[in-house]
Structures are given as structure tokens and as C-alpha cells.
Amino acid sequence: MKIIAHRGARAEEPENTLRAVRKAFECGVDAVEIDVRFSKDREIVVIHDDTLERTTNGIGKVGEKTLEQLRTLDAGKGEKVPRLREVLLLAENLGLELVIELKEENMExxxxxxVKEAKMEKSVxxxxxxxxxxxxxxELAPRIKTGVIxxxxxxxxxxxxxxxSANVIFPKYPRLNAEFVVEAxxxxxxxxxxxxxxxxDLAKALELGVDGVVTDDPCKLKLFMEKMEKSNKECVMK
Structure with a gap:
């Protein structure tokens, strides 16, 4: 079962930053989820909110700032607001899969x-x-997997x-049941x-037979999974 780090290892590092992606990799996750928006000059940047206050030292709306203006901000621990292409490159170098959530329409x-420029069609x-x-x-890229939230x-x-035409469903937990999983x-x-x-919650997800989970604390959840797998092996051996 895959573990997907929601906005990176956001329990330990600033969310949606390169630092959060690296930390998630260190924890042994399979994939990292990030959020993307347009800057004023239509550059694709990685940030969740449409405003800057919660995750940076900036003020105002993301879509009203140019990329250059956004790059002057501190996104936490000295990190900058990344461009999508930076995260794609890092994920490729680390061998991580990437889940890219579109926070706006007309970004397709x-x-x-x-994604094609980064040669990541099979990894996102x-x-x-x-x-x-x-x-x-x-329609634009049949080989790229898509998911509805x-x-x-x-x-x-x-x-x-x-x-x-989606390959994946990302349902909010606990709005999940066995019938839904079986049908999918x-x-x-x-x-x-x-x-x-x-x-x-991890035990319940495993019981339901989901393909993976999205978590805010990937390092902790990875440890939980390893302990559960070890316990299951010991039970089988007995």
C-alpha cells in the first residue's frame, strides 16, 4: 500500500516546499502530493491557499503577485515558494511519484x-x-493518470x-466503505x-483494501505501517 505525503512532510517541515519533499523522501514514502496555482504572470507555483498569509510572510492573493514577487517571500525556515518545474525535477531525481492537485481551472x-517537459508522464x-x-x-495526455477528489x-x-475519465478517487476519510472500494x-x-x-485509521484503511493513503504525517505513518507489517509476520510465523 502506497503512502502519499500530503503537501510533503508537513508535520515536520513547511508544507509545499522542497524541504518538505526531501523530508518525505527520507521517511520512505512512495509519493508526495502538492498543490499548484497561477502567479499573476501565469507561472505555475506550488502553494495551497489562494492567499499568502498562512504559509508565507507575504500579504495578499497569490494570483496578484508575479513569480518574482513570490520568490522574495519566506515560505518557512527560509524556503521559497517553489515553481512546479522545481518540484518535478526534485521528484525525478529522488525517484518519487508526484500527485499534483490543481487548485484552479484552466491550468490543464x-x-x-x-509534466511532459520533465518526462514525468508515468510518475505523476x-x-x-x-x-x-x-x-x-x-484528452490532452492519455498516458497521464488523473484523480478526482x-x-x-x-x-x-x-x-x-x-x-x-479518471484513474483514481481521492475520497475524504472517513467517508469510505467496503462497498465503495470493491466497486472501484x-x-x-x-x-x-x-x-x-x-x-x-491506517488499520481501517488496510482492512478496507485501499490502494494507498494520503497523510499529513508521513514519517509517523510509515513507522506505524512497518510495525503493523512486522506484527502480522510474527502472527503468521506462530
């Missing part, structure tokens, strides 16, 4: 261009709450993914719930 073509999942954007991504459990969640599996759709941060 530029996102695909940057592009995801969003904007499900129509995922359909467009698939859902914060509530609709009546037909698997149909939503199929309609968006039959359709070849992977399930990665978010955010799984405790031993109890």
Missing part, C-alpha cells in the same frame, strides 16, 4: 506541458476537485470518476483516502 495545458497523478479539468487532462460521498462516486476495484479505479494520520 500548461500543467501537461511541464494530476488531481482536482474540478472534475471537468481531469477529463480535459486525459471528493470531500463528501456522493451516491455514485465511481461513476463520477468514470465520467471524468472492479472498474480498475484506485482509491487513496485523505487524510489518514492515526494508527487506527
Amino acid at each position: 495545458e500548461l500543467i501537461v506541458d511541464e 497523478i494530476i488531481s482536482s476537485f474540478y472534475h471537468a479539468s481531469m477529463h480535459k487532462i486525459k 471528493i470531500s463528501s460521498l456522493p451516491v455514485f462516486p465511481v461513476k463520477i470518476a468514470i465520467d471524468a 476495484s472492479k472498474k480498475g479505479i484506485e482509491i487513496y483516502p485523505w487524510a489518514i494520520n492515526t494508527r487506527e
